[in-house]
Amino acid sequence: MSALGGGKANELTIQNDMPKHLVAKGWLIGKTENFNRAIALYTEDLLGFVKETQDEQWQKFRVLSPTHPEQHFLERVTSPLEKTDPNSSSAMRAFCTAPAVGRCEPAKALAA
Structure with a gap:
């Protein structure tokens, strides 16, 4: 207790x-089905927020990344998260995918 x-x-x-x-x-x-577990984000919400609040910068980004700008943006946002901190333990780089059953998997495994 x-x-x-x-x-x-x-x-x-x-x-x-x-x-x-x-x-x-x-x-x-x-909605659960809209949550991207591989990157731990609601991508629609993130993209909507950026487009709504930073339209001028978004338009510049689209010029720099004319092919699939949304996908490229998501990759830019999440790439630092995929880099491993050599000072952290492997337990710190993992997060639970099914906490109800006590199973945790490394984040890299989820992207596969």
Whole structure:
């Protein structure tokens, strides 16, 4: 039992209450099928945000990358995430893909 008086019942309450709280503060709930697990982003949201808030820069980027500018942009955004920090342990470079069953896989494996 945690210091918060936890247990599974408390964890379930938090899991249910957190999305409700975020939605009440203006967050949107995404659809699972639109989430790109390989890069851990909602690509449509990222591209929409950049195009809406930085149109002039986006147009310049399109000129520099006329073939598949969206894909090229996503690659530019995610490439630093794929570089390994030699000072971090392999556990720090992994993230859980199925936490409910306790299985974690390295990020590289997810891109395959």
